[in-house]
Amino acid sequence: MTAMKRLSILLGLAVAAAALTIRAQNGRKPFTVVEATIADMRAALDQKRATSRQIVEQYLTRIGMYEDRLHAAITVNPNAIALADERDRERQQGRIRGPLHGIPIALKDNVHTTFMRTTGGALAFENLVPPYDATLTKNLVDAGAIIIAKSGMTELANWVAGAPTPMPGNYNAVGGQGYNPYDPRKDPREATFDGRPALGTGGSSSGVGTAANFWAGNVGTETSGSILSPSNQNMLAAVKPTVGRISRYGVIPITADQDTAGPMAKSVTDVAIMFGAMESATPDPNDPATTKCTPAPNRDYTVYLKRDGLKGARIGVPRAFYFDRLDAMPEGNRGGLTAAQKKAMEDAIAVLTQEGAIVVDPANIPSIAESDPTNNFVRWSTCSGVTNVKGKDQDCSVVLKYGMKRDFNKWLASLGAAAPLKSLAELREFNKAHEKAGAIKYGQSQLDISDEMDVDGDRARYEADRAKDLRLSATTGIDAVMKAERLDAMFFPGASGAAIAAKPGYPTVIVPFALVANEPTPPFPSGFNAK
Incomplete structure (x- = not known):
């Protein structure tokens, strides 16, 4: 960090401290962004206890103090304060753009912004400024949000390196390794002493910056778990929406079959506010999937947040695999919870019952408990890494590796003259040529198995696998148990239900509830006090 940058941070601290002191001397409670919700900020702005500029200054101060430790951001918006001043002037003039007016929000760095670079965490796109904004970016700005930063992420949404050396969550070649604010230390174990975190961050989206204020x-964006996983690891609430609810136009893809963006925040109310602001009022002509979903009236989902909303709701508990170990499964893929995890979930189930829900327990998913391996969802994995190259991919789904080549190349074409590369093949060549610069620290086996797919020649295989994905996840999976038990929802531990809901594009909501010990296998060395 340069002396000038240090000086700027110190000046920012002085300004923030002075402002807080003045408010305190006037007998008014000082406002702080630490652990403040969007609802808290809106109230402070309405009551003139804070300005958007002051909120942004406090956040920038915290970024200046802790970013070097956490690596939560790939790019911080240099115009954030100017945008805050603009929102303050609009507020003074009686113009409120929408529910996020003057509120700082970060975007995952695979979401297009024409006013900041969009890297996807890849060195090949380190200086890419796309020629168009993502639809969701435009929607957030129209709702008054200040896009304060582009957050860290697992490079290209975790579709770069699988087996034999899978990329750790929240690592990317541009910004490095992200760290969990609940324990921002490196993993000390010899086999994994490569800079990855001791306490996982989840991925491929990042919840680090929101958790660290x-x-x-x-x-965030999700193909299979990338909103739910980091929210779980950073104690955040989030919605992984129905595919098509929020436009994917201007988001670097893996596959249109499963990709979606979604909000991550400190509370369910905050998530509901963001959700409505991200959604378009009408279908986006650039994303045909958006024709499937009709927005809530005025795109306001907060009206559905009812204190007695669980009364009479039928909630299913899928014990098999998700709670209880299935010994009939192959070693290493038998599921189940630890004693501490199970205790936390039993406590949560008790709260559901206390709030008036009708808990259907067990409500096992047929395709999970299925004894026939060819009809069992757990045994039908997603093709990944060198173990699932062509010729070794008969027993896994090619949907993601096929979709990545099809949709990534379409995305590159949409960039026109701004595209630094023209194809997935060119990206692989770039990475190999820039390996010494850190382009492929963990290899690029995911990109390799995608590029070997023939979009025309392998279409029949893709369509067959996509049909099997939908049959096992939906028809004989979630749909079957929901219908048989007349359920309103299913109750999964943490992010464990991500994969089965992702394939048919079903929505999932996650909320923080309990903390359990960080006890990995193999264990941490003696004397390392895990948090």
Whole structure:
């Protein structure tokens, strides 16, 4: 960090401290962004206890103090204060753009912004400024949000390196390794002493900055678990929406079959506010999937947040695999919870019952408990890494590796003259040529198995696998148990239900509830006090 940058941070601290002191001397409770919700900020702005500029200054101060330790951001918006001043002037003039007016929000760095670079965490795109904004970026700005930063992420949404050396969550070649604010130390175990975190961050989206109070909330994207996983690891609430609810136009893809963006924040109310702001009022002509979903009236989902909303709701508990170990499964893929995890979930189930829910327990998913391996969801994995190259991919789904080549190349074409590369093949060549610069620290086996797919020649295989994905996840999976038990929802531990809901594009909501010990296998060395 340069002396000038240090000086700027110190000046920022002095300004923030002075402002807080003045408010305190006037007998008014000072406002702080630490652990403040979007609802708290809106109230403070309405009551003139804070300005958007002051909120942004506090967040920038925290970024300046802790970013070097956490690596939560890939790019911080240099115009954030100017944007805050603009929102303050609009507020003074009686113009409120929408529910996020003057609220700082971060976007995952695979979401297009024409006013900041969009890297996807890849060195090949380190200086890419896309020629168009993502639809969701435009929607958030129209709702008054200040896009304060582009958050860290697992490079290209975790579709770069699988087996034999899988990329750790929240690592990317541009910004390095992200760290969990609940324990921002490196993993000390010899086999994994490569800079990865001792306490996982989840991925491929990042919840680090929201948890560390760098911004009010952030936009993540998910293909299979990448909103739910980091929210679980950073104690955040989030919605992984129905595919098509939020436009994917201007988001670097893996596959249109499963990709979606979604909000991550400190509370369910904050998530509901962001959700409505991210959604378009009408279908996006650039994303045909958006024709499937009709927005809530005025795109306001907060009206559905009812204190007695669980009364009479039928909630299913899928014990098999998700709670209880299935010994009939192959070693290493038998599921189940530890004693501490199970205790936390039993406590949560008790709360559901206390709030008036009708808990259907067990409500096992047929395709999970199925004894026939060819009809069992757990045994039908997603093709990944060198173990599932062509010729070794008969027993896994090619949907993601096929979809990545099809949709990534379409995305590159949409960039026109701004595209630094023209194809997935060119990206692989770039990475190999820039290996010494850190382009492929963990290899690029995911990109390799995608590029070997023939979009025309392998279409029949893709379509067959996509049909099997939908049959096992939906028809004989979630749909079957929901219908048989007349359920309103299913109750999964943490992010464990991500994969089965992702394939048919079903929505999932996650909320923080309990903390359990960080006890990995193999264990941490003696004397390392895990948090």
